[in-house]
Amino acid sequence: MSVVPTDVITGILSRLPVKNLVRFKCVSKPQLGGATSVALNYKFRSFFQNFWSCNGLLAISHDEAGIALWSPSTKECHYPPKLTIGDMYDEIILGFGYDVINNDYKVVQMLSSGKLVMIYILKAKSWKRIKDCPYEITFHVLQDGAYANGSVHWVGIENDKDDDARVIFGLDIGIEEFHQLPGPESDISYKNFGYRSVGILGGSLCVFRDIYHQDNIVLWVMKEYGVRESWTEDFYVSRDECWQWCMYYTRAISYSRRGDRVLLDDGGRPRQPAWLNLDKRTREVVDIPGAPKHFNAIIFVESLASVLP
Known part of the structure; x- marks a missing residue:
């Protein structure tokens, strides 16, 4: 009996939808123990504050229940040990991403002041503290990473500097170090x-830029990562065209297939996501029957990535 080459099998499987591939997945019972289950904790199902998407995995946070890492495709769920930092008056900043160096997933949790930066490492199933962040995330620009x-x-803003001097910065979760990114060249002339x-x-x-006392808000897109000259002014919205959205929280989510519209989300405020038509300067609200009053929109792509440590 002839044997089908591995590369042929791989090619066939790569063309199947994720929901069909899951049928081929075998998981032993011991692997399902510990902090892993096939369903979300009831607190996460009822209401959660923040969530992120990366490689087909979702990270969800809840003030009481903590954080959950969830794969909607495979139905796997993992609960990192709940971590409490700061006190009831501190704002907590979170983030989630893939460590390309160690082939791992990490959750970032820190105070908005940049102090007490903690990282949860999925493979190690443990939290670790790294050096403090040299930047402060002010209240009115609190956001998901x-x-x-x-x-x-x-x-x-850089610690001990004026609030107007805002910068874009990142945490490389592979080497666990902070770095600042160059802003658009045209912004340098503005104080x-x-x-x-x-x-x-x-x-x-991408990032929204608002010049105080002027009449427009601009969305900049960095086409080549880390290169100042690659920033492109994608579109601008006048204050009259903002439709009274709170631009402190509005995020650009996705282009339409034809690239003539951008999906905007108001960060969980009581407004539905809307398509901004780049040519006609019009807005089209996305009607989602049965959706709650407050919700966020993100991009999610199915995958077989696992949250099992």
Whole structure:
């Protein structure tokens, strides 16, 4: 009896939907023990504060229940030990991403002041503390970390500097070090401007920029990571065209297939996501029947990535 070559089998399987591939997956009972289950904790199902997507995995946080790492495709779920840092008055900043150096997933948790930076390492199933962050994330630009190029990114200010001097910075979760990214060249001439929420658009890092006392808000996209000259002004929205959205929290989620629209999300505020037509300067609300009053929108792509340590 002839044997089908491994590369042929791999090629066939690579063309199957994830839900079909899951049928071939075998998991022993011992592997399902410990902190892993096939269903989310009831607290996570009821309401959660933040969530992130990376390689088909979701990281979900809840004030009481802690953090859950979940694969909707394989139904696996892992609960890192709950970590308490700061006190009830401290703002907690979180992030989630893939460590390309060690082929691992990591969760970042720190105070908005940049102090007490903790990283959860999935393979080790443990938290570790790294050096403090040299940037502070101010209250009005609190946001979920955006993962790109092996780093999780936020907008902040350098410690002990004026609040207007906002910068874009990242944490390389492979080498566990912070770094600052160059902003758009045209922004250097402005003293009073502020970066708002950072996100990922079309696979590239993006950020909203608001120049105080001017009448427009610009979305910049970094086409080549770390290169100042690669920043591209994707579109601008006048304050009259903002439709009274709170631009402190608005994030760009995705381009449409034809590239003529951008999906915007208001960061869980009581407004539905909306398509911004780049040519007509119009907004089209995305109607989701049965959706709750407050929810976030993210991009999710199915995969067989596992949350089992």
